[in-house]
Amino acid sequence: xxxxxxxxSHKTASVEIREKLSIPEPLVESAIAHLTSYPHIQEAAxxxxxxxxxxxxVAQETDRGILEVxxxxxxxxxxxxxxxxxxxxxxxxxxxxxxxxxxxAGLDSLVLGEGQILSQVxxxxxxxxxxxxxKTILNRLFKQAITAGKRVRTETSIGTGAVSxxxxxxxxxxxKAENLSACRVTIIGAGKMSRLLVQHLLSKGAGDICIVNxxxxxxxxxxxxxxxxxxxxxxxxxxxxxxxESDLVFTSTSxxxxxxxxxxxxxxxxxxxxxxxxxxxxxxxxxxxxxELDCVQxxxxxxxxxxxxxxxxxxxxxxxxxxxxxEEEVAAFDMWWRSLETVSTISCLRNKIEGIREQELExxxxxxxxxxxxxxxxxxxxxxxxxxxxxxxxPMVQLRAQQDVEKRRKCMQSLQMLFNLDVEExxx
Numbered sequence: 125x126x127x128x129x130x131x132x133s134h135k136t137a138s139v140e141i142r143e144k145l146s147i148p149e150p151l152v153e154s155a156i157a158h159l160t161s162y163p164h165i166q167e168a169a170x171x172x173x174x175x176x177x178x179x180x181x182v183a184q185e186t187d188r189g190i191l192e193v194x195x196x197x198x199x200x201x202x203x204x205x206x207x208x209x210x211x212x213x214x215x216x217x218x219x220x221x222x223x224x225x226x227x228x229a230g231l232d233s234l235v236l237g238e239g240q241i242l243s244q245v246x247x248x249x250x251x252x253x254x255x256x257x258x259k260t261i262l263n264r265l266f267k268q269a270i271t272a273g274k275r276v277r278t279e280t281s282i283g284t285g286a287v288s289x290x291x292x293x294x295x296x297x298x299x300k301a302e303n304l305s306a307c308r309v310t311i312i313g314a315g316k317m318s319r320l321l322v323q324h325l326l327s328k329g330a331g332d333i334c335i336v337n338x339x340x341x342x343x344x345x346x347x348x349x350x351x352x353x354x355x356x357x358x359x360x361x362x363x364x365x366x367x368x369e370s371d372l373v374f375t376s377t378s379x380x381x382x383x384x385x386x387x388x389x390x391x392x393x394x395x396x397x398x399x400x401x402x403x404x405x406x407x408x409x410x411x412x413x414x415x416e417l418d419c420v421q422x423x424x425x426x427x428x429x430x431x432x433x434x435x436x437x438x439x440x441x442x443x444x445x446x447x448x449x450x451e452e453e454v455a456a457f458d459m460w461w462r463s464l465e466t467v468s469t470i471s472c473l474r475n476k477i478e479g480i481r482e483q484e485l486e487x488x489x490x491x492x493x494x495x496x497x498x499x500x501x502x503x504x505x506x507x508x509x510x511x512x513x514x515x516x517x518x519p520m521v522q523l524r525a526q527q528d529v530e531k532r533r534k535c536m537q538s539l540q541m542l543f544n545l546d547v548e549e550x551x552x
Contacts, residue, residue: 125166125261125464126186129220130193130212131178134234137211139426143407144201147172148378149251155200156257162192167262169252171227173244174289174406174425175234180224182261190214221265221457225450228273230282234425235292235432236439237282240316242273264460272453276446282439290320290376292428293404297372298328299431300400300421305329310366312336312383313376314343317404321374322350334370336363368392372400375409385411395419404428462532463524469536470520472545477516481508 132145147155147170159168159179167182179197183189194212198205215223223232228245230237249266252258258266276282298304309330311318314337325333334356337343347355358366367373367389375384384401393399401422403410414422485508489501519539526532539545 125182125184126189127180127182127217127220127261127265128186128190128193129178129180129215129223130190130197131171131176132211132213133176133178133232134426134429136213139406139408139424141203141211142175142177144203145177145197146380146407147177147200148380149247152251153255155196156252156255159193159196160257162189162196164188165192167259168257169248169262169266170257171245171248173241174404176227176232178227180220180262180265182259186216218454218458222450222454224265224269225272225453226447228269229276229446229450230273231276231443231446231450234428235288236443238288239277240288240320242270242277245273246270261461261464265457268453268457268460272450275449275453279449280442280445282442282446288317288320289404289425289428290317291324292431293374293402293423294321294324294328296423296428296431297374297400297402300423301372304372305331307371308332308334308369310334310336310370310373311376312363312373312409313378313405314339314346315376315378317376318374319346319349321376321404322346322355326350326353334358334366336360336366364388364392367399368394370399371397373402375401375403376405377409379405379409380407382407382411383409384414386413386416389414389420390417393417393419459525466523466532466536469539469545470523473519473539473543474516476543476545477512481512484508 132142134142137145152170152172155170156168159165159170159181164183164185165181166184167180169180171178171180177197179193181189181193194205194208197203197212198208201208224245226232228242230239230241233241245266249258249263249270252262252266294304301307304325307330309325309332311321311333314335318335322333322335331353333353335343335346336358337346338360340357340359343357347357363383367384377383389399395418397419399420401410401414401420403422403424406425408424410422410424412422414420485505488504489496523532523535523539526535
């Protein structure tokens with residue numbers, strides 16, 4: 125079995141391409157079922173965020189497994205493989221393992237050290253298990269990656285400053301608008317990203333904030349988290365009217381198609397007033413044609429790179445510290461991975477010794493006769509099990525702990541020869 129990852133990110137693909145490959149949570153179950161139905165994919169997990177789509181697989185033949193993932197992505201995105209391939213990256217085993225560790229730690233994010241990606245990795249793990257895509261190998265890998273992400277955040281200062289898409293979006297707005305306290309701000313959506321938007325806007329002095337959302341109750345729950353400032357709530361039906369009355373609008377919804385476009389805005393905008401739209405959703409909430417309107421400035425997640433660059437240098441040295449921690453977590457995973465090779469030999473040895481124990485115990489009990497009580501039989505049963513376990517303990521521990529691949533294989537071959545073990549027959 126081998127691990128591979130096939131994906132694309134803000135580094136390899138524009139938002140126009142990323143939104144075509146986005147897999148929203150309601151579609152994850154069917155996507156995992158589709159992937160694991162391919163003959164060469166034994167396990168699959170899908171990490172889909174605004175800045176990346178990554179599919180982790182376990183396959184016996186990685187070349188064939190990767191081709192099956194590309195076929196799936198082509199069908200899902202309606203993009204031909206020749207169009208898709210230039211935007212994809214493919215990493216095998218050690219590189220795939222290290223990549224997930226770096227992603228979980230926020231070292232591969234648009235905003236270096238961002239915290240939200242760790243919760244997204246956790247959610248990928250949860251959904252993968254729930255929908256039967258993650259089994260033994262990916263389960264261990266994702267657990268190790270989550271541990272790595274937590275360590276980097278608690279043992280380094282990588283998370284200081286603007287560490288999320290939302291905070292970078294607010295910084296961009298502050299640069300462009302200069303004075304957020306004078307802006308009428310609207311946020312469309314009431315999810316986690318919107319909560320972070322409110323938090324960062326208030327810290328920058330914004331005071332006139334309105335939340336537009338399909339569910340009024342969810343918007344009210346969000347507003348209650350910030351009792352120090354009154355936040356207006358408006359229904360989604362009033363969205364265009366509210367936008368026309370705003371100076372600055374952030375969009376962060378799970379809509380799969382644009383909810384704001386030129387046709388909706390043009391009739392309601394006053395040309396003497398300017399409007400800034402900052403869309404941090406993928407797929408995009410704001411259609412690109414709004415840029416044709418003279419009074420509109422529109423930005424999306426790809427426009428945040430300049431803001432992010434200002435924060436990047438200060439975190440670069442901290443990131444080097446984080447990389448050292450990740451190497452430790454990769455080494456821990458590799459040790460577990462190497463121990464898998466010994467499982468068949470250890471199981472075969474244990475089964476053979478256990479078979480001998482049961483045969484000899486049965487002979488001994490039959491010679492002792494019926495007058496030998498159940499309690500005595502239980503004592504002898506426990507005694508023989510204890511002897512077997514103690515005899516097998518050290519060989520098993522030493523075999524699992526052997527890090528040199530060739531030495532470990534020689535040890536397994538010796539065990540198989542000395543105990544006449546037929547591992548292939550037992551596990552075929």
